[in-house]
Amino acid sequence: MQISVHSIARVLKDKRWDNKMKTKPIAELTFQPLTTNEIKPKGWLLRQLQIQAEGLSGNLDKFWPDIKDSKWIGGDKEGWERVPYWLDGFIPLAYLLDDEDMKARAKKYMDAIIDGQEEDGWICPCPKEKRGQYDMWALFLLLKVLVVYHDCSKDERVEEVVHRAMVNFDKHIDQFTIFDWASTRWFEMLIPLYWLYERKQEEWLLQLAVKLKAQGFDYASLYEDWPYEKPNSSGHWSQMSHVVNQAMAVKSLALFSRISKQETDQQFADKMLEQLLTFHGTATGIFTGDECLSGNSPTQGTELCAVAEFMYSLENLIQVTGDVKWSDQLEYIAYNALPAAISPDMWSHQYDQMVNQVECSRIEEGKQPFRTNNGEAHIFGLEPHFGCCTANFNQAWPKFALSTFMKTKKGIACTAFAPAEVETTINDQKVKIDLETDYPFRNTMQFTVQVERPCAFDIDIRVPAFCSSATINGKQAKSGEYYHISKVWTDGETIDVILYYESEFINRPEEMIAVRRGPLLLSIAIEEEWNKIDYGENETLRVYPHCDYEVTPVSPWNYAYVDKEIDFQFHQVADMPFNPAEPPLEASAKVVEIDWPQKDGVVTRTPAGRKPMSEVKQVKLLPYGCTNLRMTEMPFIKL
Secondary structure, eight states: OOOOHHHHHHHHHOHHHHHHHHHOOOOOOSSEEOOTTTEEEOHHHHHHHHHHHHSSTTTHHHHOHHHHTBGGGTOSBOOSSHHHHHHHHHHHHHHHTTOHHHHHHHHHHHHHHHHTOOTTSOOSSOOGGGGGGSOTHHHHHHHHHHHHHHHHHOOTTHHHHHHHHHHHHHHHHHHSOOOHHHHHTGGGGHHHHHHHHHHHOOHHHHHHHHHHHHHSOOHHHHHHTOSOSSOOTTOOOOGGGBHHHHHHHTTHHHHHHHHHOOHHHHHHHHHHHHHHHHHHBOTTSSBOBSSBOOOSOTTSEEEHHHHHHHHHHHHHHHHHHOOHHHHHHHHHIIIIIHHHTBOTTSSOBOSEEESSBSOBOOOOTTOOSOSSSOTTTTSBBSSSSOSHHHHHGGGHHHHHHTTSEEEOSSEEEEOSOSSEEEEEEETTEEEEEEEEEOTTSSSEEEEEEEESSOEEEEEEEEEOTTOSEEEETTEEEOTTEEEEEEEEEOTTOEEEEEEEOOEEEEEETTTEEEEEETTEEEEEEOOEEEEEOOOOTTOOSSOTTSOOEEEEEOSOOOEEEOOOOOEEEEOOOOSSSSOTTSOSEEEEEEEEEOOOOEETTEEOSSOSOOSOOSOOEEEEEEEGGGOSSEEOSBOBOOO
């Protein structure tokens, strides 16, 4: 999968490549991301970020050893990916909330990391004699964090720190080619690399990008003749089918297309996702992976890291391509798979979530449904199965908030719907656009434009492809496209948007169906009981509020739909937006009980029988993201 350093050198010495570098700098992004200084969350989105700050994300540095006592800040605990993972979400969270205490705590970590950079530019906590064995994935992640920190804080030290680290890395991989996680995630380094190139215009950086691609894992070749249509029956673990790697790699060649200018590189994400969702997809719009790709059964798990990283990949695809479909998919993941794997108070999370999940209790080793994860991977806790998701899920909501608006060449595009406002400069004039909405729980929104004096610029509003129709200020707008408004704006003008969509039954494998309403997937609600796991009096880490829970059902769940009429009730968005106790909307559907076995807390993939075992009854459906226990993919029976 890799080529030799000498082969890379020949490519870099080729005069045709040198000329290409000089005449074809990196392509501009279609949509430029905005920063925490320009975007501010509002409404339920602001509350969701506040809950995150009050929960695990905002407190890991106070008690979790891998953050609190990390080698990154002079301690003796983990000195690889966990601190950068946590900072990648904690920093934008602190600045989106404008929380001075959180900003100060972030600065403490960044000061320690920056001060720890060695004279030759090496910045990771690793003895010099062991550098050749250090997996450089942590460096890629850290440099991304430094860029995030600069964009939030405007810390003038960052650019030089990143530059010195890049120079060191460029020399390092001439001797020690990247391996393991750095190899399968090579493209993540392009993000800080492009950021630095746009500031310094140094051509060696583009040559470094080519080295990275040459040394990194070749996903294009893998997906050309893909060997992973079926999961490995033996539970064999592989980097090549690892779910988080796939979630990250979706954006890989789209990022590289900024250098290559190849349309096929931009199109690779479509090809990759088509195969992933065809053979391993679930009703949530993401693929299974527990820990590697695990097929399309609703009782297989999906790792929370994969959800967070898939969202980040989609955000990058939006920036590169400007395509509505990536925004549609981003919203669908953000409003369903993301909140479903985290408790409503965000003090606990799952490692693996299941689409049909009727119980979250510890399973005896060897009896769990997961192919490579243990029987605790689906409980809600501090670090079930493994601690990577504990640190990494923190990035998802803050970066989603930063993806609600993006900048175009002539104005602003609303790329994802959530209550937020953007304040930026267009044509040397301050412009503010405020979006008020309870979307995705409602289908209406209002934009208000504020300008100091009349100002000409464009506003592009995405119309999701799932809409049957839409109106913008009373005019019909085409689904699956951006509605373009170009005019001279005066202060206080408004834009009213109404999206029209109905509930629909989507087909799933094994003659199952799931119910979707626009951006929300719906599930049969299961009443639940949470039981704190007692690890004994000597346990000091998994204690309240950062403790582990088993969640068990106290209501039936073994149903089949018998009618396609879904009735909805809408409620005010509560203090915890994604909470089964106070859902923003609920629905009712007609079902019958059927024979559906459960063993070791897990339902079988399909029911044992599809004959009614009860009279028709009404059951409650909730948004998937508001559930902890649920049945989502179910049969439909014609009575």
